[in-house]
Structures are given as C-alpha cells and as structure tokens.
Amino acid sequence: MDFGFQNDTGTTLTDIHPVLQTSLTGPWPLPHEVLYVAMGCFWGVERIYWSQPGVINTAVGYLGxxxxxxxxxDVCTGQTGHAETTRIVYDPTRTSAGDLLKVFWENHDPTQGERQGNDRGSQYRSMIVYTTEEQRQLAEQSRQTFGKTLAQAGRGPITTEILSLAAAGEFWLAEPYHQAYLFHHPHGYCNHGFKGFVCETPRLTN
Structure with missing residues (x-):
C-alpha cells in the first residue's frame, strides 16, 4: 500500500513505518498482540510508543x-465521537501490556476529562481499548492503583475509559501526514512526557 503523500522534503510516505520498518496495515510477525491508547494529540503518543522495547508497529487513527x-x-468537530488513538502492535515475549500501560499513565494527565492540556474536545479524551482479557485486567488494576497515587497528591479522579475493541468500534487509520508525524517533523507540536507521577507496573498474580 502506497499512501502517496509527500512530506516537506518531498519524500513519499508508504505503508512502512519509517522507524520500526514494519507495515502499518500488517501482517505483523508472530507472536504479537495489539493495544489501543488515547491520551491527547496522537503525534506525541505515537513517538513515545515507537521508542518502547518490544513494539513492532505503531499507527495513529480514530477510535470510539x-x-x-x-x-x-470530522473528528475535530467533536461530533463523530472518535478519540485520537494510537494502535500499538507489540511482541509479548519482549514487553508486556503492563509495561505499555505504565507508559500510558505516566505520560499524560488522565484526570482531565475531554481535554489534554490546551487541547480541548472529546477527541482528546483518555481511553484504553483492549483486545485481550489480560489487557483488560491490567488496565483496570492500574487505573485503580494509579488513581490512589494521584488522589494522595491531591489530584482529581481518573476519567480514563476502558473499553473492549468490540465496544469501541472500528479503528480508522488517520491520514498519511499524521503517521509518524514527529519523525518527519521532529520539532512539531508535542505535549506528552513524564508528568511527575510514577505508576507501578501492573502484573497479574496467579
């Protein structure tokens, strides 16, 4: 698949992720699992996740x-109900859903409702969309434990939604110019990074 989009340098963007060198549309090598996160503008979110060990592919799109x-x-009108979302394909033998969720909680403010920093609207809400039962359990566990950490610091309640992919609906890939945006525009807008609160890595216990 060739998106046929040219960036500022005249280079044509294709289906291949420029950092991870894997297909945006698959197939991906086995074993792999998929997790979706929304935590504000997806440009910075994707860059955080393509840098994580064990991540096979990242792509940005619209979900929920x-x-x-x-x-x-359409999404910017707030009328479609979608959130700006990053799809993470990862190798569960090299990383875990718990590791990826720790990154999620620590790198945005999950108490802000329909906004993230100066970005306002339902498309910037905080959301985890799981595809496995393990992901669901870890997401709910970490929301509870991290919520206690934030409450002890005087912060408000977590507003993050946790949904199955079936409940969230179809993931629609965003336009080519959004994919790996901060690779092609390294000084572009980003409001993500460590927010000062450490999340304990969630683990399932037998």
Whole structure:
C-alpha cells in the first residue's frame, strides 16, 4: 500500500513505518498482540510508543466513535465521537501490556476529562481499548492503583475509559501526514512526557 503523500522534503510516505520498518496495515510477525491508547494529540503518543522495547508497529487513527471513514476535520468537530488513538502492535515475549500501560499513565494527565492540556474536545479524551482479557485486567488494576497515587497528591479522579475493541468500534487509520508525524517533523507540536507521577507496573498474580 502506497499512501502517496509527500512530506516537506518531498519524500513519499508508504505503508512502512519509517522507524520500526514494519507495515502499518500488517501482517505483523508472530507472536504479537495489539493495544489501543488515547491520551491527547496522537503525534506525541505515537513517538513515545515507537521508542518502547518490544513494539513492532505503531499507527495513529480514530477510535470510539459512530461515524464511518472519519477524516481529521470530522473528528475535530467533536461530533463523530472518535478519540485520537494510537494502535500499538507489540511482541509479548519482549514487553508486556503492563509495561505499555505504565507508559500510558505516566505520560499524560488522565484526570482531565475531554481535554489534554490546551487541547480541548472529546477527541482528546483518555481511553484504553483492549483486545485481550489480560489487557483488560491490567488496565483496570492500574487505573485503580494509579488513581490512589494521584488522589494522595491531591489530584482529581481518573476519567480514563476502558473499553473492549468490540465496544469501541472500528479503528480508522488517520491520514498519511499524521503517521509518524514527529519523525518527519521532529520539532512539531508535542505535549506528552513524564508528568511527575510514577505508576507501578501492573502484573497479574496467579
């Protein structure tokens, strides 16, 4: 698949992730699992995750809404119900859902509702969309434990949604110019990074 989009340097973007050198649309090598996270503007989120050990592929898109084939402009109206979302494909023998969720909680503010920093609207809400039972359990466990950490620091309650992919609906890939945006525009807008609160890595106990 060739997106056929040219960036500022005139280079054509393709289906291959420029950092991870894997396909945005698959197939991906086995073993792999998929987790979706929304935590504000997806440019910075994707960069955080493509840097994590064990991640096979990242892509950005729109999830959690009602509108088929949404565009960025559609989503920005707040009427489609979608959130800006990063899809993470990872090798569970090299990393874990718990490791990826720790990154999620520590690198945005999950108490802000329909905003993230100066970005306002339902498309910037905090959300975890799981594809395995283990992911669900770890997401709920970590939301509870990290919520206690934030409460002890005087912060408000966590507003993060936790949904199955079946409940969230179809993931729609964002336009080519959004994919790996901060690789092609390394000084572009990003409001993500460590927010000062450490999340204990969630683990399942037997």
């Amino acid at each position: 809404g009602r509108w088929p084939h949404p565009t960025y402009e």
